[in-house]
Amino acid sequence: MDNILEIKDLVVRYETEDGIVRAVNSVSLELPRGASMGLVGETGAGKTTLAKSVLRLIQWPPGKIAGGNVIYEGEDLTAVSEDGMCKIRGKEISMIFQDPMTALNPVMTVGKQISEAIAAHENVSAEQADEKMRQMLSMVGIDPERAGEYPHQFSGGMKQRVVIAIALACNPRLLIADEPTTALDVTIQAQVLELIKNLRSRLGTSMLLITHDLGVVAQNCEYVAIMYAGEIIEKGPLQDVFKNGKHPYTKGLFASIPKLNEDVDRLKPIEGLMPDPANLPEGCKFHPRCGIAKDICRCQIPEQTEISPGHMVCCHCFGSHKDAWKGE
Amino acid sequence: MEADALKNNTAENSHTGEIKARSLWADAVRRFKKNKMAVISLIFLLVLAGIGVTTLVIDWATDSSIYDEKVIEQNLMQRFETPSGEHILGLDEFGRDILLRILWGTRYSLFMSIAAVLAAGIFGVMIGAVAGYYGGRVDNVIMRLMDIILSLPYMLLAIAIVAALGPGLVNVLISIAIGYIPEFARITRASVMTIREREFIEAAKAVGASDMTIIFRQILPNAMAPLIVEATMAVAGAILSIAGLSFLGLGIQPPLPEWGAMLTNARGYIRDAWHITVFPGLAILITILALNIIGDGLRDALDPKLKN
Numbered sequence: 001m002d003n004i005l006e007i008k009d010l011v012v013r014y015e016t017e018d019g020i021v022r023a024v025n026s027v028s029l030e031l032p033r034g035a036s037m038g039l040v041g042e043t044g045a046g047k048t049t050l051a052k053s054v055l056r057l058i059q060w061p062p063g064k065i066a067g068g069n070v071i072y073e074g075e076d077l078t079a080v081s082e083d084g085m086c087k088i089r090g091k092e093i094s095m096i097f098q099d100p101m102t103a104l105n106p107v108m109t110v111g112k113q114i115s116e117a118i119a120a121h122e123n124v125s126a127e128q129a130d131e132k133m134r135q136m137l138s139m140v141g142i143d144p145e146r147a148g149e150y151p152h153q154f155s156g157g158m159k160q161r162v163v164i165a166i167a168l169a170c171n172p173r174l175l176i177a178d179e180p181t182t183a184l185d186v187t188i189q190a191q192v193l194e195l196i197k198n199l200r201s202r203l204g205t206s207m208l209l210i211t212h213d214l215g216v217v218a219q220n221c222e223y224v225a226i227m228y229a230g231e232i233i234e235k236g237p238l239q240d241v242f243k244n245g246k247h248p249y250t251k252g253l254f255a256s257i258p259k260l261n262e263d264v265d266r267l268k269p270i271e272g273l274m275p276d277p278a279n280l281p282e283g284c285k286f287h288p289r290c291g292i293a294k295d296i297c298r299c300q301i302p303e304q305t306e307i308s309p310g311h312m313v314c315c316h317c318f319g320s321h322k323d324a325w326k327g328e
Numbered sequence: 329m330e331a332d333a334l335k336n337n338t339a340e341n342s343h344t345g346e347i348k349a350r351s352l353w354a355d356a357v358r359r360f361k362k363n364k365m366a367v368i369s370l371i372f373l374l375v376l377a378g379i380g381v382t383t384l385v386i387d388w389a390t391d392s393s394i395y396d397e398k399v400i401e402q403n404l405m406q407r408f409e410t411p412s413g414e415h416i417l418g419l420d421e422f423g424r425d426i427l428l429r430i431l432w433g434t435r436y437s438l439f440m441s442i443a444a445v446l447a448a449g450i451f452g453v454m455i456g457a458v459a460g461y462y463g464g465r466v467d468n469v470i471m472r473l474m475d476i477i478l479s480l481p482y483m484l485l486a487i488a489i490v491a492a493l494g495p496g497l498v499n500v501l502i503s504i505a506i507g508y509i510p511e512f513a514r515i516t517r518a519s520v521m522t523i524r525e526r527e528f529i530e531a532a533k534a535v536g537a538s539d540m541t542i543i544f545r546q547i548l549p550n551a552m553a554p555l556i557v558e559a560t561m562a563v564a565g566a567i568l569s570i571a572g573l574s575f576l577g578l579g580i581q582p583p584l585p586e587w588g589a590m591l592t593n594a595r596g597y598i599r600d601a602w603h604i605t606v607f608p609g610l611a612i613l614i615t616i617l618a619l620n621i622i623g624d625g626l627r628d629a630l631d632p633k634l635k636n
Contacts, residue, residue: 055534090535097534102527107549116545117535166535 004174004206005031005054010068012046012053012230015061021278023049025230025285026068028304031174031223036200036207038217038238040253041227042274047210048098050227051176054208055093056085072174091121094167096196098179100159104151110162111137111147114169121170136165140195157188161195168199175200175207181216193220214257218242223310226250229275229285236311246313248290284316292317294324356553359629366625369618376615380434398425399432400583408601418603421593422583426604429585430611436586438615440497441566444504445559451505452512453555457543459513460520471517474510482507486569490578500579504566515558519551553630560623564616571612587612 012024023046031037041047052058054070056077070077072093080088089095097103105113115133118124124132134144140161151159160180167175177196181189197220200207209221217224218238225235226249234247245251252270272289275281281288287297296316305318317325360366387395403423411418417426459470477485489503523529524547532546571588573579580586582593590608598605 057530057533086536086538088536089533090537095531095534097527097531099527103531105528105532105546105550107552108546116537116541120536120538120541163531166531169535 002033003030004033004073005029005208006069006071007050007054008069008071010050010053010070011066012049012058012063013066014063016278019278021062022280023063023230023277024053025280027227027230027232029225029232029235031206031208034204034206035223036209036221037223037225038221039208039210039225039227040212040214040217042212044274044277045227046230046277047227048178049230051095051178051208051210054176055089055095056080057089057095087121090117090167090172091170092172093174093176094170094172096160096163096167096175096177096180099183100156100163101183103163104159106151109148109150110154114147114162114166117166117169132169136169137162139168139199140165156184157191160184160188160192164192164196164199168203168205171203171205173205175205176210177207178210179212180209181211181213189216196220214242214253226253229280230277231285231314232312233286233314234312236308240308240311244308244311246307246311246318247286247315248292248317249286252289284314292325296321296324356626356629360625363625363628365621366629369621369625372618373615373622376434376438379431380438383432384435395432398428399585400424402583408597408604410601411603417607418601420590420604421597421601424585426590426607429590430587430608433585433587433590433608433611436497436580436584437567437570437588437612438563440501441504441563441570444501444566444570445508445562447501447505448508448562449512449555449559452509453516453548455509456513456516457520457548457551460517461524461539461543461547463521467517470513474513477506478510478514483569483572486573487576487578490573495578495581497580500570500573503573504569507569508562508566511562512555512558515554516548516551519554520547523547523550557623557627557630560619560626564619564623567612567616567619 007027007029009026009028010024011022011026014021014023025046027046027050029037029039029050039047039050049058049063053065054072054077056065058065065078068078072088077085077088104110108116111130111133114136115126115129118129118132119126122129122132133147137144137147142158142161142165146154151162154162160183164180175196180196181192184192193216196207199205207221209217211217222238223236224238224241225232226241226247227233228249234241234245234250241250242254245254249270255268256270258264258267270289275285275288281298283299284290284293284297284302287293290297294316300316300321302314302316303319304312304314306312307318316322383395401424403419406419406423407421409415409419409423415425415427417430420426420429455470455474459467480488485507486503489506490499493499493502520543529542529546532542537546567587570579570586571591574586574588575592577592580589582589587608591605591612594601594604594608
């Protein structure tokens, strides 16, 4: 299979004074070229850490990639020099940040911020960069006349468009969108997602979309990976995971969504809270909240099991110990 | 349909296109203008600077003949002459016109302190930015060096440097500048450390900006406000230091008309001829007052919390 990005057994830790926070624990992920994958999980599941470690933006201290590889186009990004990373960031892989209010420099005009990104990677004159910047602005639906204005003169949705324009300015082949719509209101969310979708289909960019909104994933992604406590517990093609989710956590997630066609008084939450990543439980990380946990779950980390092509689940219930659940 | 939605949005944006770009600085200027005292001080300072430049131009045009004849040349017959129509501020102990000496002295007092503060600012900001941005060991080494300089009394340090290098324009400038480097470095470091953590810096990294681009194009413009205030105050301090050094005989040497040096020479005659001490003293006082008022005004204008 032709994958633009392969993450293999990636481990990221934050070494703080209060102990080691195990934010990402041996995560493996494959993103096929041109496709888009949704990375879903609760707050604190390690989604953002995973995304940042692809671009090696984890700050040391305290954060550190403790193991594993990030293979982009056959090149291991964990071994590239810092200078080499500078050439990849923005040019090959770009990132859209969660909060457009803080992702723009308040003392620089928006036009300047876009043309800086262009000038950083492309050998162009100031006029050419300016021209490209204006194209980018109109591409994201902002009047190029406003290039000379400052971020505080823009609304939240427009700032996010500017952020998108910066991210796509050098036609990157992979776009990492870290909750691009979380800080925006619902109507603007739809516009921004539509915009990303359009631009992606025009430029042929692959995308890793981080979100905790399953609806957003359903509309925008072909693949989905569910993350819990720093591990991917289920991943696969969108239809398989959404229609035929196997992991108890995935089932719990879908059960907690209100349904349009049923009259429900109370939503059905997953009982309990996510474990503290500095103090993760033994065995399966989900067992304290799992309704069907058995003894094996408390001591042994489950392995990935492929239940249909490309659809992987990390649960003893489907692995070599599945006999324990027989008859239930 | 999607394209339509986009187009609508563009149309929606375009009618707001007439809003003029209002940068942080334009806002600050607007707030500064409301402060009458600060504006008056600024005008005074600009006039003084204008006079300083004019005297330099006059010297250049007349080949320093006025400077030599009126400012330096002694006329002992007329010494201690009190202010009159001909000599508005009177004549000093060697019969030289005090007004002309004060005006010709701006180049030493005002311009030299500005130059010293500029030099200190450039080095201090670079040192502080590197320390603040990289942190860790780099920061520790640099800031401990700065602490060593800061631990010495400022005047004593300047005196020691001048004593080692010998008096003279350039040496005085160097000694003043070295004393101010740590202050700029500290202020820059503190701002850089807070700005470094903001998300737009991470965003800049994510589009592949190099460390230098991030420091100089992203962080420093955001750290400018406290530095500008510090620079204004530092110029006031530097004028005093130059005057102080000259007063001690280590700064600008006679017969050059530096304000502090004029005070020293006049000190001995303070009972007989009040005007030769009062006027240079007033010149120093008013200039420093103006600089301090401007500094206060700038601080208020640049503080976003006071936005109205």
